[in-house]
Amino acid sequence: MGLTAASTRPRKGLSLRQREELDFYLFIGLWLVGFLLFTGGPILASLLFSFTNWTGLTTQEWVGLENFRKLLFDDPLFWIATRNTFFYSLGSVLLGTLGALAVALLLNQKLPGTTLMRVLYYIPSIASGVAVSILWIWMFNPQVGLVNYLLSLVGIPGPLWLGSQQWALPALILKSTWAIGANMIILLAGLQAVPTSLYEAAKIDGAHPWDEFFNVTIPMLSPVLFYVLVISTISSFQILTDVLVMTQGGPGTATLVFVYYIYQNAFQYLKMGYASALAWILFAIILALTLLQLWGSKKWVYYEDQAA
Amino acid sequence: MAPPLTRPPLPHTQPWHQKRSVRRGAHAALVYALAVPGAILFTIPLLWMLSTALKEPKQIFLFPPKWIPDPLLWGNFVAGWNDFLPFNTFLANSLIITVSNIVGNLISCSLAAFAFARLRARGKNLLFLLVLGTMLLPQEVTVIPQYVLFTRLGWNDSWLPLMVPPWFGWPFFIFLLRQFFMGIPRELDEAARLDGASSGRILWNLILPLSKPALATVVIFGFIGNWNNFLYPLIYIRSMDKQVLAVALNMFRGAYGNANYQYMMAVSLLVLLPVLVVFFLGQRLFVRGIALTGIKG
Incomplete structure (x- = not known):
């Protein structure tokens, strides 16, 4: 086909194939320049910074692995931030994914009102940012906030939430589950892609609804579920706005999370070198977790095209 | 393909709870019993936000809370918006930056996405791998050197750090559009x-x-991303007249928040409103776009 095209429409100098290649580089040009200037270059710079003691003001000195040695062995805040981030991630990913799956299963039915309910569950996930962080400060108000009011209805005296060492981080996890709608939509799309013939076959074989769930729904949904898990994990490690607005890492160090610690070092203490080293550690952790999930997925994720 | 199997005839001696209609009814009741309270729980924070925004100060701290304020102070929206900080300026700034960034993203990303989806060239796979790689890269890795770069360029306290990069593509959108183009x-x-x-x-x-x-x-x-962008304006913009809504809202909270929950909720709601409006306007297309490309923000 390429031959006929070339012969019917000859161009000066360039063959059709060359023309296409030129177009390719023209079309990606903006992105390529942007990548070099705003991503690729900065990545290399950041890597260099992480081996210096640069503060953004003074001249920089090469300190080798000193930043990494210090943060691993000499900085208790680093370990607190790591622990807090893992705790937050575990809580928000588990609650977020299971909650989204439960809601998606409930609303994947042809019953009146399910469309409206899908919208109601979904809206909070697009309502994000500072405005929502402020709403949740008010929600978690220990005396007159809505959360403790609802708890009081079922006879539970609510904690101090954002004012409590113990409950501030769980409060942020709770807030994050308000946004499960995004995962729910993806899981719903996944559920609707399961061929009904499989359910019919299961019914004919006399399968109990539980068998149907574990032997049809879950395996067929597993690639989507896996995607949701990976994306949620990555984004949970990058929580920042909520902490900046709602807790500033406190009380004490109760909500000091990784990215907030990077922010503090870079833009409050101006320790650019140290903050860069932290950022690279964060990247390494995220990469390791993603690879771990990828490796683990071989045991439970079912890809249809590989089944036969 | 195998011929469709015929259903074996059902025995006539089914107990009542296995009859189809009863089972369907019970099933529907169970779904509603679980889903409806959840849907209410997910909706009430926003209603509570509205309710607080319309209250007079002494009703805010009533416990148990009063859901429908009396009187309804719609004037709180006007007072919160105008009487403390110049929110009209912040609104204009946020709108200019957001619209420009979306246009920039649409142009740069559809060009790149088209190239990756349709045009054949040497090195294409490697370059696409770069797009995917940068999608996974946390912005924290680039935010510090970018800050150094933009400061050196004298872009501090200007909109340039917020407005220039979007014209050079965004890996996530390039990927999303490419996936969609491939389906055509x-x-x-x-x-x-x-x-x-x-x-x-x-x-x-x-x-x-x-x-x-x-x-x-x-x-x-x-x-949503640009409207809510908090970190970049926070680290780059100092002047009040250049500030955007997200940061200004947090400044408002810091300065006046603790005593003025009604104004804080009113202004927060106003800041949130455009996001909800844009979502509802584009919702039909949007849900299809997500379902087709399997991507969330």
């Missing part, structure tokens, strides 16, 4: 190419008109 039958543009259409014409006249769900998704995610 190739025969269409090959026919156009045989008729002598250039790549630009194929993209503009053929691919883009067929990609409205994906473009709507970019617009909505772009709007």
Whole structure:
């Protein structure tokens, strides 16, 4: 086909194939320049910074692995931030994914009102940012906030939430589950892609609804579920706005999370070198977790095209 | 394909709870019993936000709370917006930056996405791997050196650090659009190419008109992302007259928040409103775009 095209429409100098290649580089040009200037270059710079003691003001000195040695062995805040981030991630990913799956299963039915309910569950996930962080400060108000009011209805005296060492981080996890709608939509799309013939076959074989769930729904949904898990994990490690607005890492160090610690070092203490080293550690952790999930997925994720 | 199996005849001695109609009814009741309270629970924070925004101060601290304020102080929206900080300025700034960034993203990302979806070239796979790689890269890795770069360029306390990069593409949108473009039958543009259409014409006249769900998704995610962008204006913008809504709202909370929950909720609600409006306007296309590309923001 390429031959006929070339012969019917000859161009000066360039063959059709060359023309296409030129177009390719023209079309990606903006992105390529942007990548070099705003991503690729900065990545290399950041890597260099992480081996210096640069503060953004003074001249920089090469300190080798000193930043990494210090943060691993000499900085208790680093370990607190790591622990807090893992705790937050575990809580928000588990609650977020299971909650989204439960809601998606409930609303994947042809019953009146399910469309409206899908919208109601979904809206909070697009309502994000500072405005929502402020709403949740008010929600978690220990005396007159809505959360403790609802708890009081079922006879539970609510904690101090954002004012409590113990409950501030769980409060942020709770807030994050308000946004499960995004995962729910993806899981719903996944559920609707399961061929009904499989359910019919299961019914004919006399399968109990539980068998149907574990032997049809879950395996067929597993690639989507896996995607949701990976994306949620990555984004949970990058929580920042909520902490900046709602807790500033406190009380004490109760909500000091990784990215907030990077922010503090870079833009409050101006320790650019140290903050860069932290950022690279964060990247390494995220990469390791993603690879771990990828490796683990071989045991439970079912890809249809590989089944036969 | 195997011929469809016929259902074996059901025995006539079913106990009542296995009868179809009863089971269906019980099933529906169970679904509603679980889903409806959840839906209410997910909706009430926003209603509570509205309720607080309309209250007079002494009703705010009533416990148990009063859901429908008396009187309804709609004036709180006006007072919160005008009496403390120049929110009209912040609104204008946020709008200019957001709209410009979305336009920049649409142009730069559809060009790149088209190239990755349709054009053959050496090095393409490697470059696409770079797009995917940068999608996974946390912004924290680049934010510090970018700050150094933009400061050296003298861009501190200007909109340039916020407004220039979007014109150079965004890996996530490039990926999303590319996935969508790949789903459009190739025969269409090959026919156009045989008729002598250039790549630009194929993209503009053929691919883009067929990609409205994906473009709507970019617009909505772009709007939400830029409107809510907090870190960048926080670290770059110092002057009050250049500030954007997200940071200004947090300044408002810091300065006046503790004593004025009604104003804080009113202004927060106003800041949130455009996001909800944009979502509802584009919702139909948006949900299709997500379902087709399997992506969330």
